[in-house]
Amino acid sequence: MPYVSLILGRIGKAVIVLLAILVFNFFLIHAAPGDPAAVMAGEAGATDQQFLDDLRERFGLDQPLPVQLWRYMSGVMQLDFGYSYRQQMPVLDLILDRLPATLLLTGAAFVISLVFGILAGTLAAMRAKRPSGSIIMGLSLLFYATPLYWVAMMAVLVFSVMLDWLPAYGYSTVGAGYTGLAHVGDVAVHLILPALTLGLFFMAVYTRMTRTSMLSVSQQDFVKTARAKGLAPGVIQRRHILRNALLPIITLAGLQAGQMVGGAVLTETVFAWPGIGRLMYEALMQRDYNLLLGIFFFCALLVILFNMLTDVIYRLADPRIKEGVA
Amino acid sequence: MSFFRRFAQNRGALVGLIILALVVLLAVLAPFLYPDSPWRMVQRPFLAPGEMAGFPLGTDTMGRDVAAGLAHGAWVSLLIGLISTVVALAIGVPLGALAGYFGGKIDDALMRFTEFFQTIPNFALAIVLVAILQPSTTSIVAAIAIVSWPPVARLVRGEFLSLKHREYVEAARLVGQTHRDIILKQILPNTLSPVIVLASLMVATAILLESSLSFLGLGDPDTMSWGYMIGAARTVMRQAWWLSVIPGVAILLTVLALNLVGEGLDDALNPQLARQR
Numbered sequence: 001m002p003y004v005s006l007i008l009g010r011i012g013k014a015v016i017v018l019l020a021i022l023v024f025n026f027f028l029i030h031a032a033p034g035d036p037a038a039v040m041a042g043e044a045g046a047t048d049q050q051f052l053d054d055l056r057e058r059f060g061l062d063q064p065l066p067v068q069l070w071r072y073m074s075g076v077m078q079l080d081f082g083y084s085y086r087q088q089m090p091v092l093d094l095i096l097d098r099l100p101a102t103l104l105l106t107g108a109a110f111v112i113s114l115v116f117g118i119l120a121g122t123l124a125a126m127r128a129k130r131p132s133g134s135i136i137m138g139l140s141l142l143f144y145a146t147p148l149y150w151v152a153m154m155a156v157l158v159f160s161v162m163l164d165w166l167p168a169y170g171y172s173t174v175g176a177g178y179t180g181l182a183h184v185g186d187v188a189v190h191l192i193l194p195a196l197t198l199g200l201f202f203m204a205v206y207t208r209m210t211r212t213s214m215l216s217v218s219q220q221d222f223v224k225t226a227r228a229k230g231l232a233p234g235v236i237q238r239r240h241i242l243r244n245a246l247l248p249i250i251t252l253a254g255l256q257a258g259q260m261v262g263g264a265v266l267t268e269t270v271f272a273w274p275g276i277g278r279l280m281y282e283a284l285m286q287r288d289y290n291l292l293l294g295i296f297f298f299c300a301l302l303v304i305l306f307n308m309l310t311d312v313i314y315r316l317a318d319p320r321i322k323e324g325v326a
Numbered sequence: 327m328s329f330f331r332r333f334a335q336n337r338g339a340l341v342g343l344i345i346l347a348l349v350v351l352l353a354v355l356a357p358f359l360y361p362d363s364p365w366r367m368v369q370r371p372f373l374a375p376g377e378m379a380g381f382p383l384g385t386d387t388m389g390r391d392v393a394a395g396l397a398h399g400a401w402v403s404l405l406i407g408l409i410s411t412v413v414a415l416a417i418g419v420p421l422g423a424l425a426g427y428f429g430g431k432i433d434d435a436l437m438r439f440t441e442f443f444q445t446i447p448n449f450a451l452a453i454v455l456v457a458i459l460q461p462s463t464t465s466i467v468a469a470i471a472i473v474s475w476p477p478v479a480r481l482v483r484g485e486f487l488s489l490k491h492r493e494y495v496e497a498a499r500l501v502g503q504t505h506r507d508i509i510l511k512q513i514l515p516n517t518l519s520p521v522i523v524l525a526s527l528m529v530a531t532a533i534l535l536e537s538s539l540s541f542l543g544l545g546d547p548d549t550m551s552w553g554y555m556i557g558a559a560r561t562v563m564r565q566a567w568w569l570s571v572i573p574g575v576a577i578l579l580t581v582l583a584l585n586l587v588g589e590g591l592d593d594a595l596n597p598q599l600a601r602q603r
Binding site: 017020021028029031032141142144145146147148149150153154156157161255258259261262263265266269270280281284285287289292293295296299300303304307 | 442444445446447448449450451453454455457458459530534537538541542543544553556560563564567570571574577578581582585586
């Protein structure tokens with residue numbers, strides 16, 4: 001059962017990374033100016049010494065640091081990420097409430113960027129020596145160099161303010177009370193701009209990667225053999241070159257997933273998309289450190305889950321890869 | 327062919343170099359062109375570009391001169407991009423060199439460490455670091471450097487792995503050079519060209535990161551930056567679109583120029599690769 005031990009190994013590695021992030025979070029909150037009690041008291045709007053001392057005792061801040069670290073870690077193990085005084089809710093509830101919107105946005109952006117990126121990259125590789133290939137690469141460089149949040153704002157300016165085709169912000173029409181299919185359609189219309197702008201940057205990354213990968217595969221011996229056999233160029237491109245060129249892209253896609261969660265902070269801020277990215281912005285504005293670190297932990301968790309998924313896909317796509325090679 | 331002729335053969339790189347030179351010029355001249363603080367209110371707010379002589383790019387929501395902000399912001403962007411890249415190199419190059427040269431357990435441990443930093447979402451980590459350490463030029467530079475060194479370490483490690491068994495390295499070992507001398511004087515100089523190319527692209531990414539942080543309100547509160555200008559203009563996009571368009575174009579051009587220069591450097595420093603393309 002190679003897959004079972006493989007997956008177990010991955011899970012073990014992921015747990016170590018997550019534990020390390022927790023330790024990192026713990027020391028980070030202690031690096032913040034004022035101890036957590038002062039931060040919390042500030043969030044709760046209280047200043048008197050008695051309240052501070054109570055807080056310190058309640059959260060064990062009068063204990064030695066290792067004891068505090070242990071308490072923090074065991075709290076998280078029981079899914080206790082602390083309390084957000086600003087929002088008057090447990091951090092976990094806040095995050096779980098916003099998670100679906102982010103998964104929808106990043107998922108849509110991921111599919112868009114991957115599909116169009118591979119398509120554009122393939123075209124650019126097939127037309128490497130023609131102007132159309134250069135135009136695709138020029139455009140991808142342009143998208144690569146544009147700040148994500150600025151593309152989002154320009155998209156709002158053009159498609160919402162000037163043309164009035166698409167809604168500028170939000171998840172659904174406020175007060176419309178759509179149900180069923182109408183609601184799905186409403187959300188989809190709101191999703192178009194955020195998903196496209198978030199996907200654009202990553203599309204540029206995949207385009208460049210696909211092109212490079214295809215060009216390097218096309219120089220390998222088995223492609224020359226296929227040409228010598230007289231196979232049609234289209235068949236060679238699809239079945240010989242593209243299939244093999246896609247492998248490194250799967251790995252890259254896994255790595256990019258993390259960047260996408262980060263990018264979602266910017267996109268969700270511009271479009272007022274009610275996901276954890278927007279929540280992170282709110283936590284920033286309110287200096288709500290408990291919430292901020294909780295979101296950070298969830299971002300990392302998402303990335304790790306996604307990396308594990310791409311790892312499995314990679315091994316399914318390329319049976320030559322056996323355990324111990326990677 | 328000389329280095330510069332190879333560089334100039336890539337026309338995009340030449341264009342990039344010219345744009346970059348203009349941005350550098352703007353940054354350097356900023357204190358002379360606009361000696362006053364770019365935060366000062368100088369005219370009534372919401373002047374459109376060209377509406378009033380002396381304010382070619384207009385004024386923002388608080389009546390500050392947009393052109394002055396643009397010039398001072400150029401300085402901030404370039405400075406933070408450059409310094410954070412240097413710091414990232416200072417972390418990544420030694421780690422990669424040690425891992426690649428010694429291999430074995432040292433390599434394992436250092437690469438685990440690198441992998442850990444690659445797993446954590448970059449931008450989220452930068453946000454958390456700057457927010458908790460409080461926004462300042464130092465914390466921004468530190469955050470950008472901390473999220474951008476892993477690719478350097480990986481690149482340098484790979485170079486060291488492929489170079490450490492070359493004959494000239496074996497020869498240096500045979501005549502009894504110390505590890506330190508072999509690493510610093512024999513191998514490291516030969517890894518420079520890919521590192522330079524990577525570094526030029528890293529400056530571009532660092533500028534994007536800095537602008538994104540300031541857009542979210544995490545910029546140094548004492549310095550005017552392009553990202554801050556866009557963030558401040560977000561709420562008035564309908565009334566004054568140019569306030570967000572102008573600094574955005576500035577970022578776009580600078581980052582684009584750096585990427586083009588990076589590609590040109592790649593062609594010039596790795597001529598064999600360039601011919602294959």
